[in-house]
Amino acid sequence: MNTMAQNIINKINNARRKAFEKTLPQGKTTDDVIKEETEKLKKFLIFLENCIEFIISTEDIMKNKIEEIEINTKQPLEKEQLAKELWVLRYAFLYLLFFEIKLPGNENEIVENNKLINYALNDVLNKNNKSDYLPWILEGFAEYVSADELGIKRLKELKSDFAEKVAEKVPLIAFNCTGGRLAGEQHDSVLELVMTTIGEDKKSFCMDDNNVLTEEEAGGIKKVIGELKSTREESAKDFFNSLVEDDK
Secondary structure (H helix, E strand, O other): OOHHHHHHHHHHHHHHHHHHHOOOOOOOOHHHHHHHHHHHHHHHHHHHHHHHHHHHHOHHHHHHHHHHHHHHHOOOOOHHHHHHHHHHHHHHHHHHHHHHHOOOOOHHHHHHHHHHHHHHHHHHHHHOOOHHHHHHHHHHHHHHHOOOOOOHHHHOOHHHHHHHHHHHHHHHHHHHHOOOOOOOHHHHHHHHHHHHHHHHHHHHHOOOOOOOOOHHHHHHHHHHHHHHHHHHHHHHHHHHHHHOOOOO
């Protein structure tokens, strides 16, 4: 690039910088703003990485609970498939919750959110030597949002679409992992495990000191399972909608 062209570009960049600086609060520079925004993004990234680390750290607990269901019911269970389904659902719920916490206002902020989530997932899986998880996590996740990532056109429908998809997906998880059972002890135990796990995840992700469900919350899950026998999808949708409502 010749000197004249470079000088023109530098003048344009300087003019843009000065125009931006005029919009800043008194006493703040562009560098100050960049530093503040960087620190904010670091906090969000740490939050995401901690949540994904939590999912990984509880893998064995989930597998033990799945094993207990098979032992208690004395019926075969697709244990590996159920473990993967739980992993994907927990990641999808974290994705939804993050968009509630860091609500984007435009396309750029949606792209920023997606990049943060993708980076956190890749980074934590690599650190834990679980990079081979990535293909089936992303494949399963795409089913919940009907896409690999969100765009601004779909942001407003994210919550309702997600709840609707979960309402369809959770009964299918129980059906497929129990060898085609539509009801019964094992089927209901799988549903209870899925709902309890997501309820406890919400508490953990939101930094609740006690991430164990209360008796009332656990009772609510059992009630939903009972209602599912007659109004399966509507009850499940109401349950998962309640998980992403803002705390009053």
